Amino acid sequence: MHISEGILSAPVLITGAGLTATAVGYSLKKMEHKEVPKVAILSSVFFVASLIHVPLGPSSVHLILNGVIGLLLGWPAFPAILVALALQGVIFQFGGITTLGVNTFNMALPAIICFYLFNRGIKGANNFIALILAFVCGFLAVLLSGIMVAAALVFTGEPFIQIAKLVLIAHLPVMILEGVLTVFCIGFLRKVKPEILNI
Amino acid sequence: MIKEKFSEGDSLLHRLDPRIKIIVALFFSVIIAVTDKYTSLWGALFLAVAAVAVARLRTKELISRLLVVNSFIFLLWLMLPLTFPGEKIYTLASLSVSREGIKYAFLITVKSNSIILVGIALLSTSSIFNLVHALRHLYLPDKLTQLFFFAYRYTQTIHSEYIRINNALKIRGFKPQTNLHTYKTYAYLVGMMLVRSYDRSKRVYDAMLCRGFKGKFWTLNHFVFKKSDFVAGIVMISCIIGLVLLP
Numbered sequence: 001m002h003i004s005e006g007i008l009s010a011p012v013l014i015t016g017a018g019l020t021a022t023a024v025g026y027s028l029k030k031m032e033h034k035e036v037p038k039v040a041i042l043s044s045v046f047f048v049a050s051l052i053h054v055p056l057g058p059s060s061v062h063l064i065l066n067g068v069i070g071l072l073l074g075w076p077a078f079p080a081i082l083v084a085l086a087l088q089g090v091i092f093q094f095g096g097i098t099t100l101g102v103n104t105f106n107m108a109l110p111a112i113i114c115f116y117l118f119n120r121g122i123k124g125a126n127n128f129i130a131l132i133l134a135f136v137c138g139f140l141a142v143l144l145s146g147i148m149v150a151a152a153l154v155f156t157g158e159p160f161i162q163i164a165k166l167v168l169i170a171h172l173p174v175m176i177l178e179g180v181l182t183v184f185c186i187g188f189l190r191k192v193k194p195e196i197l198n199i
Numbered sequence: 200m201i202k203e204k205f206s207e208g209d210s211l212l213h214r215l216d217p218r219i220k221i222i223v224a225l226f227f228s229v230i231i232a233v234t235d236k237y238t239s240l241w242g243a244l245f246l247a248v249a250a251v252a253v254a255r256l257r258t259k260e261l262i263s264r265l266l267v268v269n270s271f272i273f274l275l276w277l278m279l280p281l282t283f284p285g286e287k288i289y290t291l292a293s294l295s296v297s298r299e300g301i302k303y304a305f306l307i308t309v310k311s312n313s314i315i316l317v318g319i320a321l322l323s324t325s326s327i328f329n330l331v332h333a334l335r336h337l338y339l340p341d342k343l344t345q346l347f348f349f350a351y352r353y354t355q356t357i358h359s360e361y362i363r364i365n366n367a368l369k370i371r372g373f374k375p376q377t378n379l380h381t382y383k384t385y386a387y388l389v390g391m392m393l394v395r396s397y398d399r400s401k402r403v404y405d406a407m408l409c410r411g412f413k414g415k416f417w418t419l420n421h422f423v424f425k426k427s428d429f430v431a432g433i434v435m436i437s438c439i440i441g442l443v444l445l446p
Contacts, residue, residue: 004271005318006310010233028342033414036342037400037407040349044357045389045396047350051201052361054385055375065389072393079343083350089318090327091203093268096318097225098232159283159303163274177382184386185393193394 002085002095002103003149009156016102016152023108024082027075035076042073043080047087054177061174067141067182070111071122072196077111078104102152110144122186123197130190131183138182139175146171201358204264205256205323212254216428217325217333223435224321228314230439238445240306243313246438250320261319268315272308279304327351332418345416353399357392364388 008016031039049063070077082104089095095103114137121133150164189196206213212220231243251261285299322330331339331347368384375381 002271004268004311005228005314006232006307006312007271007275008232013232024343025340028340031342033342033412034404036345037349037403038397040346041353041357041396041400041403042393043346043350044354045392047354048357048361048392049389051358052385052389055377055381057377063385063389068389068393079346080350083343083346086347087327087351087354090322090330091201093264093315093318093323096314097228098314159279159300162282163278166274166278180379180382181386181389184383185390188387188390189393192390193397196393196397 003099003106003152005096005099007156008099008102008152012152012155013098013102016099016105018101020078020082020101020104020108023075023078023105027078031076031079039073039076039080040083042069043084045069046081047084050084050088054181056173056177061177063181064107064142064145064174064178065181066107066111066145067114067137067178068185070108070113070115070141071118071137071186073111074115074119075112077115078108081108081111106145106148106152109148110141113144114141123199127187127190131187134183134186135179137179137186139179142171142175142178146175200355203323203326204260205254205319206326208255208324210253210255210324211431212250212320213324215431216422216424217329218336218422218424219428219432219435220321220325221330221333221337223432223439224317226436227317227321227439230443231310231314234310234443235306236445237306239442240309240313242442242445244309244316246442247313247316247320251316254320254324256319256324264319265312265315269308269312272304272311275307276304279307333422335416335418336422341415348416349403353396356399357396360392360395361388364391 046065046069049065052063053060054063066077066081069080073080082100085095085103085107086100089097089100117140118133118137122130122137124130146168150168153160153164153167186197190199227243227246231240234240234243280296280300281294283297283300283303285297287295288298288301289296325333328348328351331344331351334347335341335344365388368388373384375385
């Protein structure tokens with residue numbers, strides 16, 4: 001899901017950086033000091049999840065989990081994802097300084113959209129509805145990220161349209177996988193530790 | 200443990216003040232990301248390779264790292280020559296390879312790898328703690344620096360927790376495959392990581408309160424800005440400006 005350095009055009013990079021800076025600034029302002037450890041530790045979970053490779057047919061994919069992070073954090077998902085991606089950039093060289101804004105925005109905006117769409121349903125009393133919504137949440141978060149990655153490529157230049165399509169198609173199985181994982185994960189949390197979901 | 204492989208070493212670049220390194224890396228990345236001039240990009244690649252050489256990093260690790268991060272670039276090489284409009288130099292059935300497409304893919308490859316190499320030479324040669332400390336001096340908001348410190352610290356803990364749970368799974372004969380059982384197991388693994396992280400974050404905050412945390416981190420050892428740092432910074436910045444001015 002990371003777009004490498006040196007591919008996107010200047011307007012796309014600047015827009016991404018500006019939007020991310022604004023959103024991170026806003027959520028930092030809203031965030032209380034006592035939330036810092038929780039946000040940071042979920043940022044670490046997001047980082048570690050990306051190191052977990054799950055088999056998918058002949059190959060394997062790594063977990064993304066931006067839907068789950070969004071559900072658990074709300075707005076602070078923005079700084080959490082920014083920090084995780086920056087650390088990955090320095091430690092593994094995935095993504096870098098100039099693409100940090102775009103990459104963060106592509107992952108974090110879907111997380112927040114999922115928070116607003118599914119927060120009440122997934123944390124509500126009805127278990128069945130919660131699990132259905134959990135699937136949609138995991139699926140949609142990756143779908144939206146994929147669309148945004150594709151859009152960033154298309155806005156860079158027309159030759160990228162085919163690649164953008166390919167990126168989207170390649171993410172289709174990942175969407176289903178993330179949906180399924182989110183169902184089990186939310187089901188687990190509802191049973192084992194409902195406080196995390198504020199139930 | 201997640202290792203910062205390139206941060207160990209004692210080269211000129213390892214010893215340089217991280218504040219300077221961050222500024223130069225940022226300047227270089229931004230300039231190169233928006234440049235399309237061939238001479239500048241070749242110069243950039245040359246500078247980047249020189250920087251990595253000065254940092255004296257292990258070549259084998261460097262190359263294996265580059266291969267991994269170039270996966271998206273490989274995809275571009277497969278697609279761009281076929282989709283980019285321009286003079287056709289080779290045609291096979293309905294597919295035709297355009298010269299401009301190859302040129303463009305080449306340009307992106309040089310650009311991307313110069314930025315990655317400079318990132319390795321300048322940023323990855325400092326420890327994360329030093330980088331975040333430096334970012335604080337460069338006016339990164341307090342809460343964001345705290346997030347960085349904690350996130351890095353707990354990434355290590357949560358990663359070892361993941362390894363522990365994964366070992367427990369292996370001992371019980373778990374073999375990951377493409378089926379629902381595997382996905383359920385991984386989801387529960389993530390769930391368990393979230394539960395433990397949640398409890399841990401509460402304990403961490405309580406411990407901070409016990410130690411009198413009032414929303415600010417105090418730094419105990421400060422960077423000393425040496426004359427050599429200043430000179431190195433000036434030299435690197437002028438090299439980058441020189442790149443832009445190349446004909």
